[in-house]
């Protein structure tokens with residue numbers, strides 16, 4: 001891998017270069033470019049698009065990305081369309097000559113939808129567009145989108161790659177030398193670069209990525225199965241459950257199903273009440289750290305999509321399942337869900 005080598009040495013930092021090389025190798029990429037945050041990486045990628053050109057995004061895109069597209073770039077004349085995950089088999093019908101970029105998350109945040117990356121890449125390429133995959137939820141341990149045909153992979157390293165909720169960072173990987181050259185130029189020109197200590201914190205995090213991810217996946221699977229069987233909730237959303245509409249695709253495309261589990265409580269009131277009752281699951285935004293977190297996306301991480309047609313359901317609860325004892329995690333949820341069970 002020559003990741004980082006084409007970055008101008010004048011603007012480089014050795015710890016950042018080491019991070020770029022390490023993350024690029026995890027994604028099987030020739031080129032890696034590190035940023036100060038996932039949104040810093042996203043901003044930089046949007047500079048591959050000109051005003052008047054179209055970007056097609058998965059509808060339940062991360063709330064911060066939607067805030068950027070709808071409130072920053074759209075007023076400048078960029079065109080954005082949001083296609084629901086269920087509509088992706090017909091992606092071709094949503095693309096035209098003016099479409100420069102298709103942007104997906106798989107699994108998506110917060111609804112855990114799974115998109116066929118290879119099919120999306122084929123459709124994008126036939127329309128003359130590039131496919132960008134936000135691989136934050138899966139991490140390269142579970143899924144390598146470039147191998148499946150994606151042109152660009154983007155990460156918030158704030159999440160699983162850092163893994164300890166103590167740093168903020170972003171990353172882009174690509175095998176396309178033209179895109180890479182432009183991104184190295186944009187990294188230095190726009191300046192959303194990570195400092196050496198932040199780069200070091202992510203390098204420290206990825207040393208344990210594999211063991212953390214295995215525990216996240218095992219715990220999430222058990223939590224999802226328990227919620228579906230005994231949790232007294234309306235519906236559990238987890239790609240590892242046979243009841244998930246894209247379970248077979250997820251099993252084919254991913255090594256395992258990840259650490260994020262969402263579920264629909266019976267009502268918004270119940271969702272808000274139960275997230276206040278958990279003790280091990282801390283009520284907080286962010287995700288992907290070793291400690292378990294719980295939140296209501298419509299009120300928190302995805303509040304910026306409140307007026308979008310694809311707003312997060314108000315009764316949706318999102319879990320970032322950590323690496324603690326799964327017995328303790330399930331006991332915590334059982335305790336939080338008990339009053340609901342009593343009133344049902």
Ligand SMILES: *Cc1c(COP(=O)(O)O)cnc(C)c1O
Pocket residue numbers: 037038039040062064065105109134136137155156157158159168169170
């Ligand atoms: C958190 C997140 C981002 C934004 O990353 P920051 O590092 O917080 O700027 C982008 N995409 C997804 C899927 C995320 O979860």
